[in-house]
Amino acid sequence: MTTFRASGGPPAPDPADGFRPAVVVITDLIVFAKHLRLLDAAQERGVAPLFVFGPETPDRELARHRADPDHPLSRLPDDDVLHLPDTSLETLLRGVAPWLRERPVRAVLNVGEVFVEAAGALAQSLGLPGPGTHAARVCRNKLLQRLAAPGLAPRWTVLDQGRAGAAGDWHAYPAVLKPASRMSSSGVRAVAGPDEVGPLLPGYDAGELVLLEERIAGREYSVESLVRDGVVLWAGITAKDTNESDTSFFTETGHTSPAPHLTPAQEALLLDANSAFLRAVRFGTGMSHAEFRLTAEDRVVLMEAAARPPGDAITRLWRLATGMDLDAALLDLALGTDPVTAPPRRRARQVYLDHPRGLLTDVSAADVPVHWVGERGRWPDLPPAAADAPSRGHAVLVSRSRGDLLGDQADSQGRSVSVVLDGPLGADLDAVTRETARAVTIRAVPLAAAGRSEEAVR
Template sequence: MTAYRDSGAPPAADTAGTRRPTVVVITDLIVLAKHLRLLDAAERRGVTPLFVFGPETPADELARHRRDPRHPLSRLADEGLRHVADTSLETLLRAVAPWLRERPVRAVLNVGEVFVEAAGVLAQTLGLPGPGAHAARVCRNKPLQRLAAPALAPRWTLLDPARTTAAGIRDAFSAFPAVLKPASRMSSSGVRAVAGPDDIPPLLPDYGLEELLLLEERIAGREFSVETLVRDGAVLWAGITAKDTNESGTSFFTETGHTSPAPDLTPAQEKLLLDANTEFLRAVRFGTGMSHAEFRLTAEDRVVLMEAAARPPGDAITRLWRLATGMDLDAALLDLALGTEPPTAPPRRRARQVYLDHPRGHLTDVTAEDVPVHWVAEQGRWPDLPPLAENAPARGHAVLVSRHRGDLLGELADSQGRSVSVVLDAPLGTGIDAAAHDATGRVTIHTAAPSPAATTEEPVG
């Protein structure tokens, strides 16, 4: 792959010889698949979206979706798209330089993790709204987050994979049980529970020799994320999402569910989480955009920062908040990038995403009773999932398949290992657990064993 792809054609006039204002959207295909409402939001606001796709976007899949007249990406002109080979600022600048010379760029909008830092620097340099270069840098590095907000941090230390020994760990750190995590990875990749110093050296070959490792005390307590819309450092809207993980009985911390808004929190606990989130945003001098910060709340109501991101949340969380509040968060992201204040709304329903455990083997099919199945990885797009009336009965909206047919399904060691989830919602004043149990029980994941002779079909839920 070259540094970037360019059709070589001059930018076309958008209307009658003039070029409309543009927004540079920096992303990857797997992320944009759930933010495709941005195209319609841009059209309504009179701006033309120009897309930079990163190295995690397969070129053949991007081309396939652009050839498909049913896919929104088919609407993109060649001159409105770049596909870059890495996420460095230098490569991003090479890709967008022709646009900056020839078009009126009004906004830079990043909707993924890997470009957070480069996009933050670009937006600030152009004098456009964004989280800011400093906030973007800190939010890409977990040790910097600990240093920026020490009152929210667990006890921690840094490890060098090339020099670390159990004896050295004993001398430097005593807060066991602990968690070992790479400083700059995402999707729970490489995050492992460790009971003591002797557990760590056998894990080190799984990390790069130059990779910075964080060892921190393991915090017992419920996990939450706080999603926030921020403009010029002021919080316009914040919502708390409850998280489920597979950490019980494993050494992993893969997220297996989200519920928005979080249930079973007292008003005082909600305030603790929201105040901690505001404290962190202030500490990193967050400017404008959407943030996603993850916290643990202990039995003693101590709030501890796990990690934070200067971007929209992953998985279906933006979809959950749309179901819960009616807010169009894709439109809100664009409004913030354009320097305008989006409308906000409180929750009126409760929405949940549940990831299912899967039988081991090659994925062949996913079926469900009464809930549509969407192969989002293969189709390159997520379903729209419009919100329901406030008192509408509980409903399973969609089954989302985030893997391809033929993929080998195995252990849920990180988020990339997950395969199938269900999205549902219910009235705010009613319990959602029964509805979730019913919706997941209607899904069957079909797999074929690695040996072609053996197949399994197991209902999960």
């Protein structure tokens, strides 16, 4: 039996049909692998999670984990899992329409990058909490971010579609080539002068919007925020490391939460810049992740922003640092309630390790558990410790699979192995980082020894 809303629109499910209130969780397998606590959080709140997986999730991998009785996804009924071929709004709407007709959907929660716009539009159209369609759109395009918050933007120009001689009028070198809508540092390249621009342009798609920006010198930070109805309820600053000093790339190689060595004034500058950006894009409700550079002159410059939880292990780092369950916080915000928040009591770090070139065969470590998160489709839980507990290495995370080609870490997809550790706020994490990293051995077979070429592997 169904009833209809007086204002028209899709039928509203009748409670007599017996369905629990539902939350539509939109994600991909590689992302959801670190948000598995959402299942327990949903159960505790009396809501049924309905999962939408996108095209970055291979059919075979999803089926394998669904058939594994030890994997949390095996707990879900078949009718509560949807696998879509693309991330368009139209495809998402077609997919979830039966749920909207038959189930009492009370929340929409997106925990990945590729569905940000479609999920934002869906939530707003249903009158449910979310970042909002405008914030979602802006946070998927770096040029829109420059236009929305010009006071935080670096100097920039757009390369025309033909790009022949497009950089001729640009004189602010060193500079950075940056595709406007990619993620994971893909296509971001440093250029020292105009002669270096042309050879890189064929690496971008013909219709792709590419920015040429001034290169900002200074440490990079991200600000993670929990926001409800435009009000920042909690925010934390994460320090970031990249491989830019040794390469022309800007791949993130480490995160430390909360960021060390900042003065109170510098923390205020970063938090104020983050709040200003959220206001500029009219961010509604959810978790945001904005990346900034802080120059020697304490100028704060926006690099990019996302209307979703942060990538890598950052949510795990904040759980280790504060004790907060960020998956529960994400669900609470989506359901329209204030999450439980807490200040940092420890400091946590993730560091990606250098790896040999070749086909990955094994990863081992002394005294620290190794987790093949890519192959297993799940991350370890990593529960927080007491504030004064000794510094420790928690885990070695392997994001690649055996047999994968390890080469240049040109973007986030090129990384393979990281370590996660934490300690008291005043501890020397550099020392435990070195100790934990030294205990890890990454083994790879050189391509020549395997009788294969890099081109053949690709």
